Amino acid sequence: MTEHFDGQDAWAAALRAHGRRVTKQRLAVLAAVERHPHSPAESILAAARTELPELTAQSVYVVLGDLTDLHMLRRFEPPHSPALYETRVGDNHHHAICISCGRVEDVDCAVGHAPCLTPHWNPDAKPMTIQIADVMYQGICQECQQAQQLPPHSPSQEKEK
Amino acid sequence: MTEHFDGQDAWAAALRAHGRRVTKQRLAVLAAVERHPHSPAESILAAARTELPELTAQSVYVVLGDLTDLHMLRRFEPPHSPALYETRVGDNHHHAICISCGRVEDVDCAVGHAPCLTPHWNPDAKPMTIQIADVMYQGICQECQQAQQLPPHSPSQEKEK
DNA sequence: CACTTATTATTAATAACTCACAATAAGGCT
DNA sequence: AGCCTTATTGTGAGTTATTAATAATAAGTG
Numbered sequence: 001m002t003e004h005f006d007g008q009d010a011w012a013a014a015l016r017a018h019g020r021r022v023t024k025q026r027l028a029v030l031a032a033v034e035r036h037p038h039s040p041a042e043s044i045l046a047a048a049r050t051e052l053p054e055l056t057a058q059s060v061y062v063v064l065g066d067l068t069d070l071h072m073l074r075r076f077e078p079p080h081s082p083a084l085y086e087t088r089v090g091d092n093h094h095h096a097i098c099i100s101c102g103r104v105e106d107v108d109c110a111v112g113h114a115p116c117l118t119p120h121w122n123p124d125a126k127p128m129t130i131q132i133a134d135v136m137y138q139g140i141c142q143e144c145q146q147a148q149q150l151p152p153h154s155p156s157q158e159k160e161k
Numbered sequence: 162m163t164e165h166f167d168g169q170d171a172w173a174a175a176l177r178a179h180g181r182r183v184t185k186q187r188l189a190v191l192a193a194v195e196r197h198p199h200s201p202a203e204s205i206l207a208a209a210r211t212e213l214p215e216l217t218a219q220s221v222y223v224v225l226g227d228l229t230d231l232h233m234l235r236r237f238e239p240p241h242s243p244a245l246y247e248t249r250v251g252d253n254h255h256h257a258i259c260i261s262c263g264r265v266e267d268v269d270c271a272v273g274h275a276p277c278l279t280p281h282w283n284p285d286a287k288p289m290t291i292q293i294a295d296v297m298y299q300g301i302c303q304e305c306q307q308a309q310q311l312p313p314h315s316p317s318q319e320k321e322k
Numbered sequence: 323c324a325c326t327t328a329t330t331a332t333t334a335a336t337a338a339c340t341c342a343c344a345a346t347a348a349g350g351c352t
Numbered sequence: 353a354g355c356c357t358t359a360t361t362g363t364g365a366g367t368t369a370t371t372a373a374t375a376a377t378a379a380g381t382g
Contacts (some may be wrong), residue, residue, distance in 0.1 A: 021348050040338090
């Protein structure tokens with residue numbers, strides 16, 4: 001068995017590098033986020049519990065918040081949705097959310113790096129020092145688009161808000 | 162007096178155009194949002210109550226939600242903040258938020274119109290039909306930057322959290 | 323002016339987190 | 353290997369922002 005620590009060790013090392021203790025809770029949360037990118041705290045709890053059943057929701061919130069502050073996780077908050085987490089940090093990619101089904105896709109930055117980091121300020125605005133530019137594309141994914149175009153023939157897929 | 166309906170009438174007309182009745186509550190909310198752009202529901206309630214004291218919070222939520230659906234208002238949700246509303250719709254401008262003091266500035270779109278509406282999809286991603294691209298710049302405004310650089314000499318301006 | 327029904331007010335409920343403190347266990351030390 | 357300090361987690365309650373369910377009200381129509 002020289003395989004079961006693919007990510008385990010990497011996460012453990014990263015935690016130590018940030019001065020954090022390596023606990024099974026943190027490892028379970030990190031693994032869960034890695035397996036389920038773009039997931040809310042509740043789903044991460046559920047996923048992490050498959051390998052650590054006694055984990056509590058509050059611990060997940062604490063761990064997610066702390067790891068996000070350390071930039072080991074990235075957090076973003078789509079409209080009308082709880083906060084979502086992912087392990088892809090460092091690269092500044094963006095997100096596209098389907099306003100119909102909520103699906104989230106990663107979108108690489110158009111410019112390649114630090115892309116939209118140069119806003120055009122209004123004359124009267126006091127410019128800020130921009131650290132990150134979160135771009136949130138909102139649209140309709142192909143599947144939802146097709147589903148909507150079908151005339152209300154199939155009475156199965158109703159979807160009133 | 163030919164001045165007091167500057168916006169009143171315009172809002173009333175817009176409401177009728179959208180098939181909505183013209184109520185003092187809606188007018189009060191619209192006026193409040195216009196006077197206080199980038200404000201959360203609670204502040205809008207407070208502002209609107211100066212001219213309509215019996216207005217309730219729930220009405221504000223209902224009105225804001227409805228007017229947002231009609232695109233008479235625009236809503237955006239900065240991280241760690243309740244939803245904010247503004248009357249600038251149609252133009253696709255963006256927002257810069259100071260992560261220290263929470264101040265929000267409008268940022269006009271770099272490209273002029275429909276700017277970032279062309280994401281670069283990953284090869285394996287299913288492209289969505291993008292409708293809006295919300296760009297959220299996060300940084301530190303000049304004032305907060307100065308306040309932070311001062312060594313803790315002035316014990317007045319503490320600001321934890 | 324009366325009437326119909328969209329709006330608003332009232333009240334209660336929910337979702338997503340946060341807080342305070344007690345219980346537990348990582349990692350250093352011997 | 354076992355002990356000890358203190359970071360981390362668990363327990364339980366509390367908060368904030370928002371939505372839901374009806375009853376009361378009032379816009380706009382005839």
